[in-house]
Amino acid sequence: MARLLPPQALDALIAGAQATGTPLDGPDGLLGQMTKAVIERALQTEMTHHLGYEHGDNDGAGSGNSRNGSYGKTVLTTAGPVRIAVPRDRNGEFAPQIVPKRSRRLGAVDEMILSLYARGMSTRDIRDHLAEVYGADVSPALISNITDVVVDEITTWQNRxxxxxxxxxxxxxxxxxxxxxxxxxxxxxxxxxxxxxxGVKNVLGIWIEANEGAKFWLTVLTALKNRGMRDALIVCCDGLRGLPEAINAVWPKATVQTCVTHLIRNSMKFVAYSERKHIARALRPIYTAIDENAALHALDELRAEHGKRYPGLVAAWERAWEAFIPFLSFDTEIRRVIYTTNAIESMNFQLRKTLKTRGHFPSDEAAIKLLYLGIRRIEGRHIDGDGPLPAGTIRGTGTMGWNRALNHFAIVFGDRLPI
Structure with missing residues (x-):
């Protein structure tokens, strides 16, 4: 609106609001009045298109249909509840698109509610927020129904x-x-x-399970394969029972690699907080070693210097050693993109924060719905899952240093890498 109206018109609107004591926002504010005017003008434009002639135009005589007044309707907008006049035609055939029949809110409101829900707010929290900020009375049941519109979208997303x-x-x-x-x-x-x-990261799916094992993982990986994923070059995971066996069965050429970030973090749990920076420096020679022999030497030094005081620290690396050493066979550029999981760690941090604010869920489906909405927000995907994206966003998150790493992937994995 600010781009469409000349500065003089905006100044006149603001001056008029100040002269009459009209606030800028709120249910009776200037923004609400402008929203009302814009919606009603859009509805009149829709009616003109429907009838085929302008209001008062002589071409409408004998056309078989004409304007027939209007009826009042309150709709919820991002400026608060707005009372609008919806035009109607004599034949009762007019079906407005901007405010469809029986609709009591604009699409932007649905997007706002979904955004608040994706950030961990409960349906009652959202209701209270809308009442406090916009003066809108929205029931928790309605908010739940709005968030349920993504159920079909989740199914499509999980099977894409x-x-x-x-x-x-x-x-x-x-x-x-x-x-x-x-x-x-x-x-x-x-x-x-x-x-x-x-180099773009995307979540391929979500699966909830209380008891994981090889059978569960075989089902998950087979589903991914049936969706077209015939190969994975490197699979990074962290101590998930039965997963390596399932990977070898579905993608026999894949290299199974423990997540170095998780390995470091898990081993540091055994270290006193005051000494973690010192121990972190002691661990660095292990995962930056030029090969396995150099890493073993660094592990021996760690064991000799800190083994007695922190046996759990050393044991964590010893248990994960076979799953860790494939990392050492890769070039530095590949190691960097495997190790640097900042985007994934950032996603997990945001999702954990959202889960924490929500407490518990009534069902697996409810948990998946919230996780999906959180992932969709993080990845920058639009409300409909397939529509246009906001300016400057991409579907997924990029990987720093990917072009350099890709050259080394092409050398190491040859024709397995489709370029």
């Missing part, structure tokens, strides 16, 4: 076709509290994140 090959796949788990049989239990929400040949 995938790329044939992903150079890197990360598999991670978030703990969610779900009510099951009257008891709140901890379940794992597993996220599979793929990095495609362009």
């Amino acid at each position: 076709p995938l790329e044939a090959v992903y150079p890197i796949v990360y598999i991670d788990a978030l703990v969610v509290k779900i009510r099951d049989g009257g008891v709140v239990t901890n379940k794992a929400a597993h996220l599979v994140i793929g990095v495609d040949v362009e």
Whole structure:
């Protein structure tokens, strides 16, 4: 509106509001009045298009249909509730698109509610927020119905076709509290994140399971394969029971690699907080070693210097050693993109924060709905899942240093990498 109206018109509107004591926002504010005027003008334009002639035009004589007054309707907008006059035609055939029949809110309101829900606000929190900020009375049931519109979208998203090959796949788990049989239990929400040949990260799917194992993982990976993913070059995971066996069965050529970031973090749990910076420096020679022999030497030094005081620290690396050493066979450029999981860690941090504010969920489906909305917000995807994106956003997040790493992927993995 500010771009369409000349500055003089805007100044006149603001001056008029100040002269009459009209606030800028709020239910009776200037923005609400402008919203009302714009909506009603748009409805009149729709009516003109429907009838085929302007209001008062002689061409409408004998056309068989004409304007027939209007009826009042209150709609919820991002400026608050607005009372508008909806035009109607004599034949009762006019079906407005900007404010459809039986609709009591504009599409932007749905987007706002979904955005608030994706950030962890409960339906009652959103209701209170809308009442406090916009003066709108919206029931929790209505908000729940609005968020339920993504259920079909989730099904489509979970079954969408995938790329044939992903150079890197990360598999991670978030703990969610779900009510099951009257008891709140901890379940794992597993996220599979793929990095495609362009270096863009996307969540490929969400699976919730209380008891993971080889059979569960075989089902998950087979579903990914059936969606078109025939190969993964490197799969990074972290101590998920039965997963390496399932990977070898579905993608036999894939390199299974423990997540170095998680390995460092898990081993640091055994270290006193005051000494973590010192121990972190002691761990660095292990995962930056030029080969396995150099890494073993660095591990021996860690064991000799800190083994007695922190045996759990050393044991964590010893248990994960076989799953860690594939990392050492790669060039520095590939190591960097495997190790640097900032985008994934950032996503997990935001999702964990959202889960924490919500407490527990009534069902697996409710947990998946919130996680999906959070992922969609993080990845920058539009409200309809397939529509145009806001300016400057992409579908997914990029990977720093990807072009350099891709050259080394092409050398190491040859024709398995589709470029």
